[in-house]
Amino acid sequence: MQPVTTLRGWLDHLAQHDRLAIIRREVALRHELAAISKRLDGRYATFFPRPGGHPMPVVSGLLGDRRWIADAMGVAGDAVLRHFSAAAANPLPWREVASGPAQDVVHEHVDLAQQLPIPTHNELDSGPYVSAGLMISRNPRNGRQNVSIHRCQVSGPDEFGVLLLPRHTNAYFEMAERDNAPLPVAIVIGMDPLTMLASQAIVPLDHDELEIAGALHGTPLEVVKCGTSEVRVPAQAEIVLEGRVLPGRRAPEGPFGEFPQYYGERADRHIVKIDRITHRRDAIFHTIVGGANEHLLLGAIPREATIRGLLQRSFPCVQDVHLSMGGVGRYVLYVRLRHQQPGEARNVIFGAFAAHYDVKHVIVVDDDVDIHDPREVEWAVTTRAQADRDLIVASHTQGSKLDPSADHGIGAKMGIDATVPHDAPPGKFTRIRVPGEEAVDPAQVIDAAAAGDWRRAQSA
Ligand code: MN
Numbered sequence: 002m003q004p005v006t007t008l009r010g011w012l013d014h015l016a017q018h019d020r021l022a023i024i025r026r027e028v029a030l031r032h033e034l035a036a037i038s039k040r041l042d043g044r045y046a047t048f049f050p051r052p053g054g055h056p057m058p059v060v061s062g063l064l065g066d067r068r069w070i071a072d073a074m075g076v077a078g079d080a081v082l083r084h085f086s087a088a089a090a091n092p093l094p095w096r097e098v099a100s101g102p103a104q105d106v107v108h109e110h111v112d113l114a115q116q117l118p119i120p121t122h123n124e125l126d127s128g129p130y131v132s133a134g135l136m137i138s139r140n141p142r143n144g145r146q147n148v149s150i151h152r153c154q155v156s157g158p159d160e161f162g163v164l165l166l167p168r169h170t171n172a173y174f175e176m177a178e179r180d181n182a183p184l185p186v187a188i189v190i191g192m193d194p195l196t197m198l199a200s201q202a203i204v205p206l207d208h209d210e211l212e213i214a215g216a217l218h219g220t221p222l223e224v225v226k227c228g229t230s231e232v233r234v235p236a237q238a239e240i241v242l243e244g245r246v247l248p249g250r251r252a253p254e255g256p257f258g259e260f261p262q263y264y265g266e267r268a269d270r271h272i273v274k275i276d277r278i279t280h281r282r283d284a285i286f287h288t289i290v291g292g293a294n295e296h297l298l299l300g301a302i303p304r305e306a307t308i309r310g311l312l313q314r315s316f317p318c319v320q321d322v323h324l325s326m327g328g329v330g331r332y333v334l335y336v337r338l339r340h341q342q343p344g345e346a347r348n349v350i351f352g353a354f355a356a357h358y359d360v361k362h363v364i365v366v367d368d369d370v371d372i373h374d375p376r377e378v379e380w381a382v383t384t385r386a387q388a389d390r391d392l393i394v395a396s397h398t399q400g401s402k403l404d405p406s407a408d409h410g411i412g413a414k415m416g417i418d419a420t421v422p423h424d425a426p427p428g429k430f431t432r433i434r435v436p437g438e439e440a441v442d443p444a445q446v447i448d449a450a451a452a453g454d455w456r457r458a459q460s461a
Contacts, residue, residue, distance in 0.1 A: 005073045006218045007237045008191045008285060011063060014072065015046050020065065024049045030059075030129065035122035035290045038062050042293045055118035059286045064194050064295040070302060073194045074217065082321075085217070085306040089202045092212030096221040101236025103189075104225060108278040111159040116278055117240070119155055122290050123258030127267065129155045130257060133289040134188035134242070135200050136163075137232055140207060141176045141184070146233065148200040148210035150299075152265070153188060153273065154254045161188075161273040162254030163246070164265065166402075169206050174246050174271070183245035185230035186273060191239020191287045196222070201299050203307040203357070211235070229276045239284045244275040258291035260300060261329045261403050294326075301330030308334065308356040316349050318342070323372040331401065332361040335372040343423045350393050350416030358399045363416040369432060370419075381419040385430070391418040 005011045015021040022045035028034050030053035038047045038061040046062040064070060071078045074085075108116055119129040131153040138147050147169040153161040165171040170186070177184040199214035211233075215222040224233035227243045234241050255267035289296050301324040312319040318341035325333045334353050338346060346365045353363040366372060366381040386392075393416035402410035421430045451458050 030120040082306045088216035093215035101225045102281045103238040104279040133287040138186045145207040146209045159275045178248040187232045188242040201303040240280040243277040297330035331359040336365045339368040346418045386419040
């Protein structure tokens with residue numbers, strides 16, 4: 002298939018492949034919507050036609066499985082990381098157009114709770130959140146744009162409390178705040194999954210993630226100018242919230258259920274004032290349930306692509322990497338090696354520690370291990386590693402602030418070399434194998450007519 006370029010196109014694709022569940026009855030925005038979406042996560046994306054009686058539908062679970070991402074890109078399953086890296090390295094500048102469906106309906110007076118069906122997901126969340134909004138901001142000095150996702154707590158009729166980690170949006174905001182000026186932003190809801198993925202690319206400051214989205218689409222992304230600022234937003238977006246991050250002001254935000262399956266704490270955070278809302282006719286609202294597969298995969302795929310590229314630059318033996326789902330798509334890295342030099346597996350572990358601060362546990366395995374199957378990786382650790390010989394621990398390193406076992410993000414990193422020792426005698430690590438097992442076709446060998454009637458099969 003061609004790369005998907007709109008949310009609507011993606012919903013059509015999901016429906017054609019029996020991956021979209023239309024939810025029948027009216028559901029409550031508080032907890033019930035998330036409960037249904039999470040229950041069906043991985044199997045079905047969910048479409049709620051009238052959530053909480055609101056006329057605007059909500060969708061969730063758009064990326065239930067990494068195979069869905071390959072479909073969205075229009076590539077084979079094993080080409081996803083290569084394809085993403087190529088797009089990040091060869092961005093395609095966007096193309097400005099005079100108008101687009103994202104601005105078909107305009108609300109000059111903003112009332113978030115009334116105009117949008119914003120759900121509350123987890124038990125202890127402080128309230129409703131916009132969780133799938135792409136925040137687009139502009140460098141106040143040079144006009145370059147940045148795209149990232151921030152959790153947005155509804156704090157008032159036209160106000161969000163947002164978590165800005167010390168990354169690119171925050172860098173632009175600090176430039177504005179030094180002049181006591183607000184930072185104009187747009188929060189864009191309802192994009193195709195490739196633009197969502199592009200927003201998570203690990204690229205330097207002033208690299209516009211919308212250009213990576215264009216490269217993934219294979220065609221420049223069309224953008225329109227906001228009505229209240231210079232910010233350019235995707236013309237095909239479902240919903241655009243135009244606003245400003247306010248200088249010199251902070252207010253409590255949180256707790257909120259995050260990707261590690263724990264709550265991000267309540268603290269004083271930035272405030273975004275919304276000045277204007279535009280949306281498509283019959284707009285669709287997208288929400289990401291914290292900790293669901295799309296939350297994990299949106300972080301994992303761009304990180305895997307970056308880490309793989311970094312490691313392969315230094316270590317030609319690195320074949321592939323995987324951030325496991327049990328490792329919340331961020332913290333646990335599996336690395337597959339081939340023809341490594343003696344000692345090189347341990348060097349790869351140190352390289353992986355340094356590749357991204359979120360990486361916490363690294364397991365390196367040989368080429369015969371399927372790193373997308375946690376059972377295979379566990380088998381390699383079980384049969385090829387000895388703790389006193391193959392374990393590496395690095396103390397007091399930077400990790401994720403959302404890891405509750407770390408001390409404000411400071412903690413230990415652990416590496417396990419689960420490759421076959423170089424001095425192993427021949428045959429000691431030969432994997433057992435039944436000849437012909439892979440070639441067996443169940444449909445060819447099972448006598449369906451016998452229907453499990455073993456007594457008749459015995460007497461016949
Ligand atoms: Mn950025």
